[in-house]
Amino acid sequence: MKKTIKNLMIACVALIFTGTAIGAVDSLRGSQAIPEMSKEPAKMQQMVVKGGVDRSYKQQPPVIPHDIEKDKIDLKVNTCMNCHSEKTFKAKKAPKAGDSHYEDRDGKMLETLSARRYFCNQCHAPQANVAPLVENSFEGLK
Amino acid sequence: MTIGSKKGTLGILVVGIVSGIILWGGFNWAMDITNTEEFCISCHEMKATPYAELEETVHFTNRTGVRATCPDCHVPRPWIHKIVRKIQASNELYHHFVTGDVDTPEKYEAKRMQLAQHVWASMKETNSRECRNCHKFESMDLEKQQSRGADAHDPIYWEVVDGKSPSYTCIDCHKGIAHSLPEGFDPTWNAPGEG
Numbered sequence: 001m002k003k004t005i006k007n008l009m010i011a012c013v014a015l016i017f018t019g020t021a022i023g024a025v026d027s028l029r030g031s032q033a034i035p036e037m038s039k040e041p042a043k044m045q046q047m048v049v050k051g052g053v054d055r056s057y058k059q060q061p062p063v064i065p066h067d068i069e070k071d072k073i074d075l076k077v078n079t080c081m082n083c084h085s086e087k088t089f090k091a092k093k094a095p096k097a098g099d100s101h102y103e104d105r106d107g108k109m110l111e112t113l114s115a116r117r118y119f120c121n122q123c124h125a126p127q128a129n130v131a132p133l134v135e136n137s138f139e140g141l142k
Numbered sequence: 143m144t145i146g147s148k149k150g151t152l153g154i155l156v157v158g159i160v161s162g163i164i165l166w167g168g169f170n171w172a173m174d175i176t177n178t179e180e181f182c183i184s185c186h187e188m189k190a191t192p193y194a195e196l197e198e199t200v201h202f203t204n205r206t207g208v209r210a211t212c213p214d215c216h217v218p219r220p221w222i223h224k225i226v227r228k229i230q231a232s233n234e235l236y237h238h239f240v241t242g243d244v245d246t247p248e249k250y251e252a253k254r255m256q257l258a259q260h261v262w263a264s265m266k267e268t269n270s271r272e273c274r275n276c277h278k279f280e281s282m283d284l285e286k287q288q289s290r291g292a293d294a295h296d297p298i299y300w301e302v303v304d305g306k307s308p309s310y311t312c313i314d315c316h317k318g319i320a321h322s323l324p325e326g327f328d329p330t331w332n333a334p335g336e337g
Contacts, residue, residue, distance in 0.1 A: 048288050066290070070200060076251075076325035079318070088329045 044128035052095070053127065056140035061123035062095070068126050073119055080120045081113065173228065179211040185238055188212070191250045195321045208276075215272045215320065216261075223271075255324040262313055270312035277312065279303065 029038050046067035053063050071079045083092035101117040102110050175181060183189040193212070196202050201210040218224050237243055244250040244257075265272070279302040284292040294315065301308045314333040317323065 050289055066288070070319070072322065074322075077318070077323045077327060079323065082329040082332060085329055088332075 044130060046126040047129045049127070054141065056138075058141065060141075064121075064124050064126040066126070068121065073121070078113065078118060078120070173224075176228065176231075177213045177217055179213070182212040187238065187244050187250065191244075191247055192321050199320050201320045210276065210320070214275060218268070218271060219275060223268075251325070254322075255326060258317075258321075258324045262317060265313035266311060269308070273312040273316075 032038060046069065047065070048067065049065035052065045055062055068080070073080065081097070082088065083094040084097045086096060088094070089096040097113065097117075099109075101113055104110055104114050105116065183193045196212075201215075203209070216227075218227055238245075244253055279295075279299050282295065282299065284295055284299060287295065298308045298310055310333045317332060318327070
């Protein structure tokens with residue numbers, strides 16, 4: 001009996017805390033009601049960084065140091081590979097897509113990009129020069 | 143010369159001038175009509191594929207609100223070249239009305255490589271004349287370009303300014319900028335540098 005009462009009390013306290021926490025946190029949607037349209041995100045220009053951006057941690061997919069607005073990845077073409085392919089990277093002075101990107105799930109090396117690595121911007125993201133949303137002291141790989 | 147024959151000569155002259163104005167004006171007017179975007183996309187082949195792709199690109203909507211329409215890039219402005227292109231267009235009418243070999247997106251896709259190569263070849267041949275209706279090296283500020291683009295343009299810029307024949311022309315690097323690249327496009331077809 002005692003145990004049940006204790007558990008019940010813990011549950012009540014937890015409920016109060018989560019309740020206030022939910023009230024205090026602003027969701028990324030802002031305070032809009034569900035049926036309302038969400039706020040338009042701030043317009044940001046994709047950034048160009050000469051020489052590229054260092055990785056922040058080991059095995060991080062490197063970020064894209066240029067804008068990709070005119071690039072296109074679909075069933076037929078992947079314009080990223082105009083520069084980052086085996087054949088062209090030297091002339092374009094661009095980093096080559098890693099060998100792992102040509103390997104299929106059975107470890108077989110393919111002639112062209114493996115289907116699971118085809119959509120570059122699933123892992124590699126262009127950057128914008130903006131202030132972090134929350135302060136943090138992360139320093140990254142030195 | 144009698145008064146009658148004088149009158150006759152004058153009459154022929156007036157009729158000649160008037161009919162000349164009507165025929166020549168009408169000819170140019172008709173040609174201008176075929177030189178509008180509306181005319182181009184009145185064929186569903188053009189509307190469904192190349193025009194739909196153009197809508198996604200910077201040549202359709204951009205910061206400054208300047209738009210390139212179909213004839214800006216695909217019809218030469220100098221009169222004689224324009225006439226030649228218009229005569230060639232009769233072949234396109236043949237394919238539209240008789241063979242219908244690009245009348246579905248699938249058929250268009252199957253022919254895209256061939257079509258693209260035709261356009262690349264003719265642009266190369268004319269030193270990208272239609273690009274230069276708007277984009278001229280003389281009015282290009284390399285300082286305002288991103289470093290990669292500026293580096294690629296720099297040698298050509300000086301060749302043009304010094305009056306030499308440029309080693310590359312726009313289309314050598316800027317392929318597939320207004321419509322999708324064909325499947326199987328080999329990136330080495332682009333010249334070194336920007337691409």
